Amino acid sequence: xxxxxxxxxxxxxxxxxxxxxxxxxxxxxxxxxxxxxxxxxxxxxxxxxxxxxxxxxxxxxxxxxxxxxxxxxxxxxxxxxxxxxxxxxxxxxxxxxxxxxxxxxxxxxxxxxxxxxxxxxxxxxxxxxxxxxxxxxxxxxxxxxxxxxxxxxxxxxxxxxxxxxxxxxxxxxxxxxxxxxxxxxxxxxxx
Amino acid sequence: xxxxxxxxxxxxxxxxxxxxxxxxxxxxxxxxxxxxxxxxxxxxxxxxxxxxxxxxxxxxxxxxxxxxxxxxxxxxxxxxxxxxxxxxxxxxxxxxxxxxxxxxxxxxxxxxxxxxxxxxxxxxxxxxxxxxxxxxxxxxxxxxxxxxxxxxxxxxxxxxxxxxxxxxxxxxxxxxxxxxxxxxxxxxxxxxxxxxxxxxxxxxxxxxxxxxxxxxxxxxxxxxxxxxxxxxxxxxxxxxxxxxxxxxxxxxxxxxxxxxx
Numbered sequence: 001x002x003x004x005x006x007x008x009x010x011x012x013x014x015x016x017x018x019x020x021x022x023x024x025x026x027x028x029x030x031x032x033x034x035x036x037x038x039x040x041x042x043x044x045x046x047x048x049x050x051x052x053x054x055x056x057x058x059x060x061x062x063x064x065x066x067x068x069x070x071x072x073x074x075x076x077x078x079x080x081x082x083x084x085x086x087x088x089x090x091x092x093x094x095x096x097x098x099x100x101x102x103x104x105x106x107x108x109x110x111x112x113x114x115x116x117x118x119x120x121x122x123x124x125x126x127x128x129x130x131x132x133x134x135x136x137x138x139x140x141x142x143x144x145x146x147x148x149x150x151x152x153x154x155x156x157x158x159x160x161x162x163x164x165x166x167x168x169x170x171x172x173x174x175x176x177x178x179x180x181x182x183x184x185x186x187x188x189x190x191x
Numbered sequence: 192x193x194x195x196x197x198x199x200x201x202x203x204x205x206x207x208x209x210x211x212x213x214x215x216x217x218x219x220x221x222x223x224x225x226x227x228x229x230x231x232x233x234x235x236x237x238x239x240x241x242x243x244x245x246x247x248x249x250x251x252x253x254x255x256x257x258x259x260x261x262x263x264x265x266x267x268x269x270x271x272x273x274x275x276x277x278x279x280x281x282x283x284x285x286x287x288x289x290x291x292x293x294x295x296x297x298x299x300x301x302x303x304x305x306x307x308x309x310x311x312x313x314x315x316x317x318x319x320x321x322x323x324x325x326x327x328x329x330x331x332x333x334x335x336x337x338x339x340x341x342x343x344x345x346x347x348x349x350x351x352x353x354x355x356x357x358x359x360x361x362x363x364x365x366x367x368x369x370x371x372x373x374x375x376x377x378x379x380x381x382x383x384x385x386x387x388x389x390x391x392x393x394x395x396x397x398x399x400x401x402x403x404x405x406x407x408x409x410x411x412x413x414x415x416x417x418x419x420x421x422x423x424x425x426x427x428x429x430x431x432x433x434x435x436x437x438x439x440x441x442x443x444x445x446x447x448x449x450x451x452x
Binding site for chain 2: 071073074075076077104105106107108109164165166167168169170171175189191
């Protein structure tokens, strides 16, 4: 029989051994970014948390690796899962002393989503977001005063599409219907 | 001047709880629709809006706990704020605790709140308090979608069938008395406005009317006449509805304090 403390120490020692096998405790920042680029978003697994712009900064400090992440939406239920995924990926890369902290400012925007990730979203059936910067200042004041986003169907490319609901399978997506191919689809809202 | 700083922190704690409590209580109301929405898209939309509001409430409660710790040495956490206070300790607007009623009632409550919330968060995004500013800047983007959605529904119902139009107008007429409270600051709020921390809600009334009037015009609805303004929520004097809401929301933590899973 072992105590929980002994188990924890043994687990830490195993992780440290694995880290040592990979050539030391401090992988390069490039290697860290590569490891983080393999952490999928829990809701949209075709894109990584790096591609979504959730990982804001990574740096080595005296205390270890500091990782700053930002939530997409204030109430996004995936936020804690994302931090866990980041810690697990970093442990695999040999980093066991990562400090993952949440920053709110500047607020996350879909404009940070990488171009390759937009193509992946479309291939996955989610229409990628239009420009957020142009939209946010006017949205919400009156539906009369602004044009609706032009959203292309990710299936057939038609722009004859209609908004069904401003909130779809998650808060970050709206539900649309294509009037050409008649299929419903998610639109990643500019935010 | 430690005395002045402490007094300002006392006001700030109160103010943060007002913001947090309005978000939480409205989110709880929206959660009551789960499984009962008129169509599945609306069921999902209501709870997504509620989720945004709970997220914002958690950020405000988190900061409130830190401010409380600055004042008293220790501060409560989000669960203690949400589940261990009684109705008279809640600081939410009276509007958000009103019952769900018909779908028109739910939409009217949301519409009146969303446009105020959006303006308030945009003003708070310029707060001298960096923590307030960053939480508000994030929430404002979310509330822009809330306001857009509730406005769409006011138009859809108001400009809809005779039945829908009548219910939408009646809902606005009923809830209008609770809207005025959103624009009346008390002394604590004014002190924070003067310190550059809080939003001056008196300055939000005109833009709120402009936004609301534009939607009502398109919805073929009439703005209810100005009348008696119901107040007290921000000071802890609530309508009878809040107690019932809290009884359900807080049951588990009251029956099994500190229960976790």
